[in-house]
Amino acid sequence: MKYFSRILLSFCLVFIHVQMGFSQKKSSKKPLIVFVCGDHEYSGEETLPLLAKTLESQYGFRTKILTSFPDQNAEKDIPGLEILKEADLAVFFLRWRVLPADQVAHIQAYLNSGKPIMGFRTSTHSFNYPQGDPLESYNGFAERAFGAPPGWGGVAKHSHYGHNASTDARIISEKANHPILTGVDPTFHVRSWLYRVLPDYPKKGTEWLMMGKAVNPERPAVDQPIAWTWENEYHAKVFFTTMGHPEDFSVEGFQRLIVNAIHWELGLKVPEKWLGKLDINIPYRGMVKSKN
Template sequence: MKIPFLPVCLCFILILALTGVTHAQNKNKKPLIVFVTGDHEYSGESTLPLLAAELEKNYNMHVKVLKAYPDQNAEENIPGLETLKEADLAVFYLRWRRLPAEQVQYIEEYLNSGKPVMGFRTSTHAFNYPEGHPLRKWNAFGEFALGSPPGWGGKAGHTHCGHDCSTDVSVIADAAKHPILKGVEPAFHVRSWLYKVLPDYPAKGSTWLLMGKAVNPNKAGFADNPVAWTWQTPAGGRVFATTMGHPEDFGVESFQRLVVNAIHWTLGKPVPKKWKGKMEINVPYRGM
């Protein structure tokens, strides 16, 4: 029995059309970025929503901001972490949390998925479980998620230059052409007091982007240290990490551009060809 030629052609055309629609839908789909916040000191739950609004308005992103509940000092609850199941990018700004196992499970599943990760400042010491706790391995979150030291102090000697200190930031020459640094000034200043991550971190395989120099350090002889780098998680996810993140940093245009570029790069998208302009982010430092 012969199959009529015309119906076969029509079916083929229909398949091509549907395939084209699906491709267009995927191309135009807004990536979902999930900000996970909970820090006692740096107001990440206030700065990141302002960044999120700019990403949705000007950069075709969809963003959800998760916050510690009932406030930033609540160390044992961040509602909504199940949203990470749909996330295209997870951005962490955490400090010394002790989340329950069912919430940590969502973070673990995300990291194991090989999707990209970003982390600000105190996310190097995101968790603080006591000795003997079944989740104590998560105190090393910075190491296995960001390529940073595995928590505060310890064998890595992770510390900072003192609260009177601030940081002069400069582009590392070998990284000057990295997409994340497009439009970032060769040198700029941030209020963040410089973190010590050397000599063993950033982790092997990382690419250092920016170097920090302590200004008015409280500790003598405080060495220059990297303040931004890329890496890859054990599961293969792209990583951008920075030890900057004081709320005043978010008002610095070069820092803003760095972060927007990094979000695009971790998602595997081209960095914006055109900068949409400086964001109005004026959040005071809260302190402890």
């Protein structure tokens, strides 16, 4: 009897070990999405964690949120960027950072990997190194990574049509069958004031998915591309949008666009069934001083 019990115990231990190994293997196959936030103005460190929570609970992804330390105004430190080496997708929402070389090296290593990359709004001007700084070339990060204008203003004359404006978004009819646009409302309205990127950007070779029309612009406005895909010079799949105002994240059409784009970037089938509007309701705070 004791002999039989020992055999049974051994069998159980082996079974548990195999099951644990299987579970760990299954878990490790879940794609890891790393969100890198630091934008002064648009509360990416609040909206993106709510998006990440839904991606984990409803779609089975793993996520990691990295934010500027100690707050959104801190331009010189985003701890934890080494996790990018494990990421299957990196999502950037940055504005005028001046990160140290060792942190930028993690971002460059991710670029070099050719893995997919996504960017929101102010990531067109992710970095703002002074003239002559060894990292000054990273002021043009958005052009290399996303096919977007290389920084604010400058030769590209990248600008917007006024903070009191907003944007009517519409799908480009010829692109309506693109997987990213599955189930996305043909038209919707967002609070983002329209970014000017034409005539030289997005870069040649980008595929425009959506156009934006400025509502109540403060100056004469021309319709602009507001969402596009691309293959960058690192051979990575790219999705970029100039939308990203916190109130945009409460708009169902925008929510589905982003969830679809994440699946597409990872080479996964875009969900045909929408699981319902996401609970993301972050008010716009604008620029605020640090508490410290």
